[in-house]
Amino acid sequence: MIRILEVVNDMHRAGLETMLMNYYRNIDRDQIQFDFLTHRPYDSDYDQEIRSLGGKIYHAPRLYPQNYPAYFKYMKRFFEDHPEYKIIHSHIDAMSYLPLKAAKKAGVPIRIAHSHNTSIDKDFKFPLKVYFKHQIPKVANYYAACGQAAGEFLFPGKNFKFIPNAIEPDKFLFNERTRKEYRTKMGFTDKNLVIGHVGRLSYQKNHKFLIKIFDEVHKKEPNARLVLVGVGEKEKAIRKQVRELHLNKYVQFLGDRSDVANLYQAFDVFVMPSLFEGIPVVGIETQFSGLPCVFSNNVPSEVQFTSMCNFLSLKDGLDAWINKIISLKNASRKVMKNSELYNSVYNIQYAYSILQNYYMNLYRKLK
Missing domain, CATH: 3.40.50.2000 (Glycogen Phosphorylase B;)
Structure with a gap:
């Protein structure tokens, strides 16, 4: 069985998180298992279901600038304790730079950055996010996106895998x-x-x-x-x-x-x-x-x-x-x-195989 580390902020009931659960419910879990690295200290809406499906949930420090030293210390220890993760798939847009940087330093061979948006929230971390966006190619070695515009925004000039935001x-x-x-x-x-x-x-x-x-x-x-x-x-x-x-x-x-x-x-x-x-x-x-x-x-x-x-x-x-x-x-x-x-690509009964085959093909490259 391949265990994939899905990196999110939390697993509350929202668009990205619901999309991930749609895939998780439909993939062949005898072959692929999702585990979740979150950045919130609390339980989320989908946590109980994740555990019932065999998934694990980890809580990393929040991605505030003042937490970065503690964050990288946590991630260093995390990957030392969990060498089973050969594939990390980060869904936090520009902020994916941070977990993928830690994963690269730890020697995780497959590091996927996933774009879910076409711009960046103008919050207090906006300047950092703009910087991180340009740094992602230094730490990711595979790219995925929910659509053409989203992929071109976060990964200009890069080839990326289209993973549809499919539903049931x-x-x-x-x-x-x-x-x-x-x-x-x-x-x-x-x-x-x-x-x-x-x-x-x-x-x-x-x-x-x-x-x-x-x-x-x-x-x-x-x-x-x-x-x-x-x-x-x-x-x-x-x-x-x-x-x-x-x-x-x-x-x-x-x-x-x-x-x-x-x-x-x-x-x-x-x-x-x-x-x-x-x-x-x-x-x-x-x-x-x-x-x-x-x-x-x-x-x-x-x-x-x-x-x-x-x-x-x-x-x-x-x-x-x-x-x-x-x-x-x-x-x-x-x-x-x-x-x-x-027959729409947004039907999870069809789309789940896109992500499942993507993971399987990447894993074969390790052999």
Whole structure:
């Protein structure tokens, strides 16, 4: 059995983490086992399931600059204690430089950097991340990405392996009964235009613009409602903006949810005005659920594999967004179960073999 060390921040219920779990559930675990090196001291949403599938979870120090000496000390000891890891696969974008540098120093032969985005968060580590981005080729010897744009961003001029952000489609197919049940549970009637968003409450997802859009939609459509699913560092600022616009009664903050597939059924339109994205997993899930989507054109068009997608520029102005959203309010929902959809590269029943074969082929190179 090959044990792969998957490097993440944590294994909470978010796009990247959910994608990894989709692969983990479907690969042949008699041949390949995932273990997870996290950078948070706490247990995460998927930890129990990981352990039930035979995986191990390790907690490294957080990747704060002041922790770097302790981090490299921990990693040195970690690889001394765990010589079984011949493949390390890091999913933390530019920050992958740090675990891959430690892995290279420890002699780990296969070091994969994986790009999941097309830009860098402008947080306090932004200058370091820009530096680390340019240093990745010094420590990685293989590259992977969720899409063309993401790969070209983090690894310009490099060849990289496309690993699709695949999902388990049967969980997301439209169900009229579930739609009625969830809309009733959430206090919605047929008169409500329900706009949904699923994503971390962060700079990248551009909730400030989303709230502005909804404010104007609500003026034209008083029965409109906005549902925000997710948690994050911008939650306080987003709630403040909602209060200041007197939208408290019309915006629901649902936090972290395990029933996102059912929530999609209750929505009428999914809106994602992101500042940057790789290939958002939620963009795949919504299409399988037959939900009309409005994305910013910062979301790579590679995400589109149905007619449900609409792309607008953030420079188009509020009116373009408002009109597009309102135009979709009566769009019919249908069960998206057809051969074209099921043969999509985003169907995990097909895609798992891409990652499985990738690992197996890399491991053979060691012999």
